[in-house]
Amino acid sequence: MIYRPLGNTGKDVSIIGLGLEHVDRKPYEQVKETMDAALAHGINIMDVFMPGDEVRENIAKAFGTRRREVMLQGHIGATDINQQYDISRDMPTVKKYFEKLLKLFGYIDFGMLFFIDSDEDFKNVFDTEFITYAQQLKRNGDIHHIGFSSHNPVTAKRVIETGTVEMMMFSVNPAFDMLPADRNVFDLLENKVGKEALHGIDPHRAALYALCEQKGIGITTMKSYGSGKLLSPDHTPYARPLTVHQCTHYALSRPAVASVLPGCKTAAEMEQIIAYCTATAAERDYAEVLATVRNDFRGNCVYCSHCQPCPVNIDIAAVHRYFDIAKLDIKNIPPSIKSHYASLQSAECINCGHCEKRCPFGVEIIKNIKEATRLLKD
Numbered sequence: 261m262i263y264r265p266l267g268n269t270g271k272d273v274s275i276i277g278l279g280l281e282h283v284d285r286k287p288y289e290q291v292k293e294t295m296d297a298a299l300a301h302g303i304n305i306m307d308v309f310m311p312g313d314e315v316r317e318n319i320a321k322a323f324g325t326r327r328r329e330v331m332l333q334g335h336i337g338a339t340d341i342n343q344q345y346d347i348s349r350d351m352p353t354v355k356k357y358f359e360k361l362l363k364l365f366g367y368i369d370f371g372m373l374f375f376i377d378s379d380e381d382f383k384n385v386f387d388t389e390f391i392t393y394a395q396q397l398k399r400n401g402d403i404h405h406i407g408f409s410s411h412n413p414v415t416a417k418r419v420i421e422t423g424t425v426e427m428m429m430f431s432v433n434p435a436f437d438m439l440p441a442d443r444n445v446f447d448l449l450e451n452k453v454g455k456e457a458l459h460g461i462d463p464h465r466a467a468l469y470a471l472c473e474q475k476g477i478g479i480t481t482m483k484s485y486g487s488g489k490l491l492s493p494d495h496t497p498y499a500r501p502l503t504v505h506q507c508t509h510y511a512l513s514r515p516a517v518a519s520v521l522p523g524c525k526t527a528a529e530m531e532q533i534i535a536y537c538t539a540t541a542a543e544r545d546y547a548e549v550l551a552t553v554r555n556d557f558r559g560n561c562v563y564c565s566h567c568q569p570c571p572v573n574i575d576i577a578a579v580h581r582y583f584d585i586a587k588l589d590i591k592n593i594p595p596s597i598k599s600h601y602a603s604l605q606s607a608e609c610i611n612c613g614h615c616e617k618r619c620p621f622g623v624e625i626i627k628n629i630k631e632a633t634r635l636l637k638d
């Protein structure tokens with residue numbers, strides 16, 4: 261397993277985590293088998309957003325004495341109304357469900373403000389007792405960090421700018437990223453929009469990831485396989501389906517992303533995803549599939565590394581990631597970004613042009629590397 265720092269939280273998380281949603285309403289033995297496979301491979305972050313008592317109890321029982329081996333995301337505001345998942349901002353209801361979670365697991369590592377996708381969600385969380393409750397939980401040590409979950413890049417940016425949150429769970433996959441920010445990503449999952457809606461990596465989403473890296477807000481991801489649609493020949497919006505490794509790699513190559521949390525319900529599914537850690541660069545490469553849809557934003561790097569190898573070993577995707585973060589605010593480039601850039605120890609580009617011939621997205625790599633050096637090298 262490979263571990264990455266989750267932003268500035270001080271926690272190192274496994275690049276593959278486990279979303280436990282899919283073990284809901286499954287027998288205890290299956291819950292345990294799935295979690296055992298994850299733990300055996302060094303997975304140390306899991307998500308429990310489900311409000312149901314039975315699944316939560318099964319998970320706690322499956323941990324047994326191993327609770328402290330895993331960091332948990334628990335969601336504040338995830339509730340169960342008539343056996344349906346629901347979002348609640350009604351404080352007695354919110355407290356009832358979250359306190360049950362605390363009772364089972366003792367503490368929650370990442371207390372997630374649940375599902376902040378719209379201006380109304382924002383208002384109902386940040387202008388009410390909801391946020392003071394989360395802050396009190398943190399002061400009490402019941403939660404160790406305040407995070408939030410979202411699918412909307414514009415609202416997510418507002419949340420980050422409050423300065424209240426330390427990490428974010430966001431829906432990250434190439435199809436969502438290519439959907440204009442004013443479209444609802446669930447329309448893609450429900451086949452209400454097709455590939456004609458995809459326009460290339462949406463600037464709002466690209467800017468959100470760069471902002472997170474700039475501010476040290478670590479990202480964990482959900483829906484990285486588009487609820488399975490990106491893997492399906494019948495439902496993919498691209499000319500061909502992506503593979504699990506390609507989708508995983510796409511999410512992990514966004515700035516600030518520390519961990520991908522797929523929903524698995526068996527040990528076999530878990531093993532299939534963990535195999536990413538030993539996959540080859542060719543097996544992970546998603547560039548040519550992405551290039552099969554319209555791209556209104558050609559010239560912007562998608563960090564795919566399809567342009568490698570470089571004869572002087574420049575990590576071109578990494579240079580572009582830091583370059584894009586630097587461009588957010590040229591006058592105030594965080595020292596951490598300069599030191600990350602310095603740690604790449606890039607040799608000087610020899611202008612061979614090999615990379616530009618390979619890039620499917622028309623990125624002016626040589627020009628960008630020169631500019632990145634000017635901005636980021638002290």
Ligand code: SF4
Nearest residue numbers: 570609610612613615
């Ligand atoms: S042009 Fe520069 S960055 Fe591109 S492959 Fe050649 S040396 Fe590497």
Ligand code: SF4
Nearest residue numbers: 561562564565567619
């Ligand atoms: S320059 Fe092109 S090929 Fe290289 S990482 Fe960026 S988008 Fe991919």
